[in-house]
Amino acid sequence: MRSFFLLLKIQLLGLFGINKALHANAAKAKRTLALAALVVVAIVAVVALYSVGVAEGMAQLGMVEAIPLVAVLVGAVAGAVAAFLKTNGVLFAFKDYDLVMSLPVPTLSVVLSRIASLYAMSVVFGLLVMVPAFAVYAAHAGAGALSVVLMALSIVLAPLAPLAVAIALAALIAAFSSRFRHANIVMVVLSLVAVLAVLACSFALSGQSGDAAALAALGTEAVAQMAGLFPPAAWAAEGIASGNLLSFALFAGVSLLAGAVMLAVLVRVFVPVNSLLMSSRPRGSFSFEGSAGSARGLRARTPFRAMVGKELRLLVATPIYLLNGCMGYVLVVVACVAAVAARAMGVLSLDALPAEFAPLVGGFLPWVVAFCVGISSTTAPSVSLEGSSRWVMLTAPVSSRTVLGAKAAVNLLFALPTVVIGGVTLSLAFSLDAVSVAAMFVVPLGLSLFATFVGLMVDARHPRYDWTTVYEPVKRGMPVMVAIMGGMACTGVGIAVTALLGTAASLVVAVVIGAASVALFQAAASRRLVA
Incomplete structure (x- = not known):
């Protein structure tokens, strides 16, 4: 014993x-x-x-x-x-x-x-x-x-x-x-379905x-x-x-x-x-004929595109990484689809709300979407996940900006379409005014930039390469905590400012958050990566 x-x-x-x-x-x-x-x-x-x-x-x-x-x-x-x-x-x-x-x-x-x-x-x-x-x-x-x-x-x-x-x-x-x-993809899909089913049941019961x-x-x-x-x-x-x-x-x-x-x-x-x-080893599809016998086998990619592809493969191959980093985006898309369906069936209307609450929807709804995208980040553990293979990242003949930019691009590939889908569908579903429509795009965009760059900056400066399971950097890493807690804090500040100063003020808050996040990324990208 x-x-x-x-x-x-x-x-x-x-x-x-x-x-x-x-x-x-x-x-x-x-x-x-x-x-x-x-x-x-x-x-x-x-x-x-x-x-x-x-x-x-x-x-x-x-x-x-x-x-x-x-x-x-x-x-x-x-x-x-x-x-x-x-x-x-x-x-x-x-x-x-x-x-x-x-x-x-x-x-x-x-x-x-x-x-x-x-x-x-x-x-x-x-x-x-x-x-x-x-x-x-x-x-x-x-x-x-x-x-x-x-x-x-x-x-x-x-x-x-x-x-x-x-x-x-x-x-x-x-x-x-x-x-x-592709068993990992099956596991991710089943896990997403299970989480969405639990949330749907909760909302169904609470909405009675x-x-x-x-x-x-x-x-x-x-x-x-x-x-x-x-x-x-x-x-x-x-x-x-x-x-x-x-x-x-x-x-x-x-x-x-x-x-x-x-x-x-x-x-x-x-x-x-x-x-x-x-x-077990993955079965590849390499062929000498394809590479030597045709020009199509010699497709060249820029270092940036190659690194983006590597990051995407790692994300798909690691179920807990994909779930932890992209669940918020899935929730936004599913909620938007539900809102459109409810609108089409005539069960979603601002007229059903009390008169004093209806004007608040346009101000606070953008921050609901922003919360979901603000706590979703594939970049926060991405440097630490290099682990024992970090020598590839550190010795590649590219700058730190290219390496970190590829990691940021992967998160933005999920975040930006989510922001667009959320902004368009919810604006139509709730018939918002012009300022609120602008906020539906600008506010989630500002938080998505925060989620993308702040966690990445922290992880680039304080990576943890000695993990034994991916759960350590993905679920318990300091960069992930900073990104999630920071996203919650930004959302709380934005809601408070909106309640006190109105929807137009939320645009200013979102722009400041996004600009500050980009500045932090620029500072991190100008430094050499930590070995």
């Missing part, structure tokens, strides 16, 4: 680069931990408030007894989804596989340490979602000591069965991807109107469907709400059995699947 704890310690200290910071620079370690703490506090506050709001809404509709069911289900599934997205890179196809497997430790310890990190992440998601909801339930239902104990146990046990399913799916995808060239009885009936039906989808959650809820220890024991038994089966299967397939992934 000592080897397990040592490996788990390495896994946990690797979060946010804490291990490297602690051993390299004490001052930097403090800054890293402080930044991580701020991010954690912000996330906890937002998720807790949302969870409390949903639980309070259910309580107001007389659905107090259903709160434990929803809490267990959402907490378990949310953690499992997060673990599913992280499995490929922690359990499979991780960069230091050869190094880890060469250590004098049994395979069981390696698998246990990596499953434990995924399980810990699932439990953290469960704590964020379930504890606030359980607190609301306890306040309204007057929960006793037994219910409190069962609530605590459910937080620990709930992720096990969904986590087992998530890891099994990830293992199948990993094995499948070793033989199928009517009296309390109608909403309660709708909620009761939804809860019944949830119970049918994941019966163990219903067993846990029955134990918490009714004190039925037999039902809760059944939930605990199924969860523990799923965890045990997951561990036993993983120990057997861990080495074969990873060996398959390490040994």
Whole structure:
């Protein structure tokens, strides 16, 4: 067990680069931990408030007894989804596989340490979602000591069965991807569909109107469907709400059995699947005939175009990178299509809003689009993602401006069409005035320039090349945090200025943000890239 704890310690200290910071620079370690703490506090506050709001809404509709069911289900599934997205890179196809497997430790310890990190992440998601909801339930239902104990146990046990399913799916995808060239694209599409389906359901439920009885009936039906989808959650809820220890024991038994089966299967397939992934090679289409026998085989490209192509291939080949960097653009396009469809069906009109709210749409709608594009950036981790191959970037006979410009161009290839689509469709759907129409283009454009250049500038000056999985620069890197938090801050400032000074002032704010972002890029591009 000592080897397990040592490996788990390495896994946990690797979060946010804490291990490297602690051993390299004490001052930097403090800054890293402080930044991580701020991010954690912000996330906890937002998720807790949302969870409390949903639980309070259910309580107001007389659905107090259903709160434990929803809490267990959402907490378990949310953690499992997060673990599913992280499995490929922690359990499979991780960069230091050869190094880890060469250590004098049994395979069981390696698998246990990596499953434990995924399980810990699932439990953290469960704590964020379930504890606030359980607190609301306890306040309204007057929960006793037994219910409190069962609530605590459910937080620990709930992720096990969904986590087992998530890891099994990830293992199948990993094995499948070793033989199928475009499996990553399939994974990205399925993940996008899943995220959009969750958002659509949330908006559909929140957009329901009517009296309390109608909403309660709708909620009761939804809860019944949830119970049918994941019966163990219903067993846990029955134990918490009714004190039925037999039902809760059944939930605990199924969860523990799923965890045990997951561990036993993983120990057997861990080495074969990873060996398959390490040994597989993409099948190329190179032909001497095509290059020597025809002029078409000798198509020359400028260094800039070649680097743009390289960045696009990396983006498509890395599902978590593509999802993290482009989800905001997808949301804008889908929302615009929905707005046009609603307009065509006659269900979307400013006339339906109160008279005092209708004029505000033209001022605030551009900032909604700007928020989505402002937190979407393929450039923020792009320099760090060069990793051990950075020598190609550093020794190429091109300037830093060309290298960074190619990375910026990839993000703009997604951002600019999104801004145009959003501006045209939403302007037509809401029949905006001239100033608001201008804001629909200028405001998102300013934030897209911020997302493109600011994160890139930070990553160019402070790259992290020693990552072992792409999740480290993509999800936990400082440039990504700066880009996202900065985009949120700019959106908040823009909304405040618009509320105080009007829509015309938002144009000035957007132009200032965009110009400052371009200036930062110019400064970064004039320096040599960090090795």
